Amino acid sequence: MYVANCMSVALFIPCYLDQFYPDVAIASLELLERLGVDVVYPDGQTCCGQPMANTGCVADCAPVAHRFVELFAAYDTIVCPSGSCTAMVRHHYGDYFADDDPQFNHVKNRTFELCEFLHDELKIQSLDVQFPHKVSIHQSCHGLRELRLGASSENMTPREDKVRNVLNLVHGIQWCTPTRSDECCGFGGTFAVNEADVSAAMGRDRVADHVSSGSEVLVSADMSCLMHLQGIIRRESIPIEVMHVAQVLVGRMPKRVSPSAS
Template sequence: MTVGLFIPCYIDQFYPNAAIATLNLLKKLGVDVVYPTKQTCCGQPMANSGFEHLTQGCNNLFIENFAEFDYIVSPSGSCVLHLKDHLNAKSSDNEAQAKSIRKKIYELTEFLTDVLKVDKLTASFPHKVGMHQSCHGQRGLMLAQMTELVAPAYSKPMHLLNMVQGLEIITLNRPDECCGFGGTFCVAEEAVSAKMGKDRVADHVHNGAEYITAADMSCLMHMEGILRRQKSNVKVIHIAEILNAQEF
């Protein structure tokens, strides 16, 4: 298979190590990966702010860059969910391509578990790690079961983390609580967003996490800002960096 690697703009600008880890991990697992160099933002910030009608340029460019791949993979659940739900073509001639993309784009951990069906990793990361289940991934992409439901528990990110040598997953008091980021919500409702983030960070810190990880770097970015202001030693790290780590 040939996979088109979609790297969201904020990861490209602020967290390139997450992008590099994603690329290296996929290559390590035998995937032929191509990075379209003309890719830009998927349009999610505009859509979340009520201006989806202004995202057509982003949609057209995304279709142009990614229509021909067998799969499209991204280390960002929120961007993937946006594209799955909202990608559309300006021209009816290209709508078939848009529909195809909506069906074949995957968040990284979803791709590893559902498509590649990974059952073994060579990674090593001997640290105490708290797993943050981001809302877009959990409630939109169904990467993990919601704890309020009386249903069998599962978590695709946790399934992969359990394959990492030396890693200790800490138990949180509220395992699927929102961090408060919410994209433009953290701008429109700054005080509420900050309080939610402080509560989410406190749960990880209280239970002994050395690192907080997630499948969404945007959530980690929000919590990292809070940790830095608190002068905490706890660090954030994208799950791709852990799954590709070789710390012995």
């Protein structure tokens, strides 16, 4: 297993993970510490402001963005287990800061999504983890279209699939591939509220595609997408589970699925 040379990072945990999926936060911390990273959790961190920005409440988002930069500017690196929140900081905070603001530019340039950090910064080569299950990946729109964590079908530019590359280090995974590997799940934050019927229909399509691939566990780097899909799965009693990539990387097991035969 790769061990970092006493690298210190600030861990940013999005508000919805803190409130609804704390085990994803715990798994992210466990993973980084296993890899030798000195992890700091800055007190007083709050939402990145993405819900307000997506709704057009620019004035309400501005103080949240300034609070984020003020809090995290003191750290060399910031790591976040959410592609959408990472994309908010990297690609949308520019609306709230001057182009030459040194603190803003430092935070923008040194904030990484978890898999991106493992792949590009730590460059991990092995993991002592088993996950003997049939797995499919949901690629989030923010991860693909803004962070470029992989290739998207509307763009001919070849890119490494950083999420899958990291998961390939886990032993025992049997890959299942959906027909439409980069299609939106329909969540989109406030889109799921404003266009609930469309959002739910898109989510059902995504779940059906993953189930038809033979997948037992639907894995993503964005728990916001999984939250949306999990709601559909639970309401309709669909035989598939969802897990965040951090949980798989530390060896958490799905609750209802037995290990797959090799």
